Amino acid sequence: MKFRICFCQAVDFTLKELNDMGRNSSDEFIEEDYEEGFQETNEDINNILMALTRAEFYTDELGEWVRTIAVYIAEVSQFELRLGEVIQRNSIPNIAARVEHEQDELNQVSGKFQWLIRQIERQESALKTDSRLLDDTLINAELEKQQDDLRRLMQEAEKEYIAKKHSCINFLSGIMKK
Numbered sequence: 001m002k003f004r005i006c007f008c009q010a011v012d013f014t015l016k017e018l019n020d021m022g023r024n025s026s027d028e029f030i031e032e033d034y035e036e037g038f039q040e041t042n043e044d045i046n047n048i049l050m051a052l053t054r055a056e057f058y059t060d061e062l063g064e065w066v067r068t069i070a071v072y073i074a075e076v077s078q079f080e081l082r083l084g085e086v087i088q089r090n091s092i093p094n095i096a097a098r099v100e101h102e103q104d105e106l107n108q109v110s111g112k113f114q115w116l117i118r119q120i121e122r123q124e125s126a127l128k129t130d131s132r133l134l135d136d137t138l139i140n141a142e143l144e145k146q147q148d149d150l151r152r153l154m155q156e157a158e159k160e161y162i163a164k165k166h167s168c169i170n171f172l173s174g175i176m177k178k
Helices: 015-022 025-036 042-051 054-089 095-126 141-177
Strands: none
Touching: 054 095, 054 141, 095 141
């Protein structure tokens, strides 16, 4: 699965918008789920799987991850634009090193997302033969382990991104106040 993100115009943020972006309710729920350890009961999983084959469930999950990553990468691009504007203003001493740190942090997590997309594409291919989803009987322990590993890696990357996103927002908010 491929996706392309195009940015036709620069996005300007106000201080209020940056603060609003910094803490939205979905981020809080995601962080809370990770900190508490999100748990689904076997009954929840069985009910979902009864309606879908495992391959359908797995590919739906993979597709959701790709869409989520696309949103995160779009946000990273917006932050990079804003950080670039801070450098252009150059009104605060020693700001370049601080901006570079924020950009490096965003680039690092963006690289993880790009790597995850490649792994997701491989898993999607493994769940199909001749463009058709595998029957449940053909999904072996290795495919299940790969899906579980991808799920764990995606959760870790999301948690890392949220922390770096908030760090960047706090940095930009602080700069806006000066």
